[in-house]
Amino acid sequence: MYAEERQQAIARLVTERGRMSVNQLAREYAVTTETVRRDLSSLERIGLVRRVHGGVVPPSSLSLIESGIRERDQVNTERKERIARAAVAQLPPSGGTVLIDAGSTTARLATLLPSDHALTVFTHAVPIASRLAGLRQIDLRLLPGRVRRTTQAAVGADTVSFLSDLRVDVSFIGTNGLTAEHGLTTPDADEAAVKRALVASGSRVVVLADSSKFGIETAVRFASAAEVDVLVTDDEVSSADRRALARAGMEIVVA
Structure with a gap:
């Protein structure tokens, strides 16, 4: 054919x-x-x-290409759990600082933070903040901004402005799409602006993305592949994709 x-x-x-x-x-x-x-x-x-x-x-079946956080949380759950567990090894030493992006896989990471590992955690995601609030080992900082209903995450000028003055040890980032050529993308411009600032704020940038995100380019790019230090993904990623991303400078961790 x-x-x-x-x-x-x-x-x-x-x-x-x-x-x-x-x-x-x-x-x-x-x-x-x-x-x-x-x-x-x-x-x-x-x-x-x-x-x-x-x-x-089909092109007529979607009025909005971006799915909500509840829908995404029910897709590829086993892969996301493995990725989150592998990402724990990317945490900075006890006493360090991290940013955790909104997303279903990053939210799983938040539930796996070790109870004996003190961290200052910044996040713009309301579901992640609610999971971390009250944990004795976590000094939680919730970013300002307008909360989007779709992702339940703060976005807007206040969020980006706060991040522009922030520097953390590790930024943990989610993405809607990922290719070696075009980088990391998301459908919404406000979300992209915040993700771009999250990437810029991290001394190290760790992306958590299951294999369903590979080869997808959504509307707005927020980072190039070269801006990512570590990609944590699952074992269904093709060897060709792994090689292409490694050539771009990423360390690939397969969960």
Whole structure:
């Protein structure tokens, strides 16, 4: 099957079935996931599909490409748990400072912070702050700003301004999309501005991203691959993706 024929078939299948994952499409057409991602990029450019976390949907099925925090928390849960556990090893020494970005995987990291490891934690995420409030080993600092309903995270000029004066040992960052060429992306411009400031505030930047985020480029880039020190991900990431990101300067930790 030629690429054009396969892409037409994919567009028809997605229209018939609704949401399809990259892995499902790769099995359906006996091609690699990298080939599927290239096909989906081509189809999205001409408006035949819309890419979402780990897959694709018909263009008419989404009024908003960004899913809410509750929806995301129920997707790829086992992978996210492994990633969060592996990310604990990236914490600074006891007494250090960290920033924790909003997101379902970063929220899991927050629940795994060791009880004997004192940290000052800055976050703009209300769910993360609620999990950490009252923990004796955590000195919690909640960032100012307007709270978005979709992500339950503070955004806006006040949030970015606060971060511009902040320097922490490690920033733990989530992302909606990740490619070696285009970097890290998110659908919302206000979220992107805060994430950009979170990255700039960290002496080390650690990204937590499961394999469903790879090959996806959403609307707004907030960091290049070269700005990330460590990527913690799962073992379903292809070797080609790992090599490309390593060439960009990332240390890859596979959970």
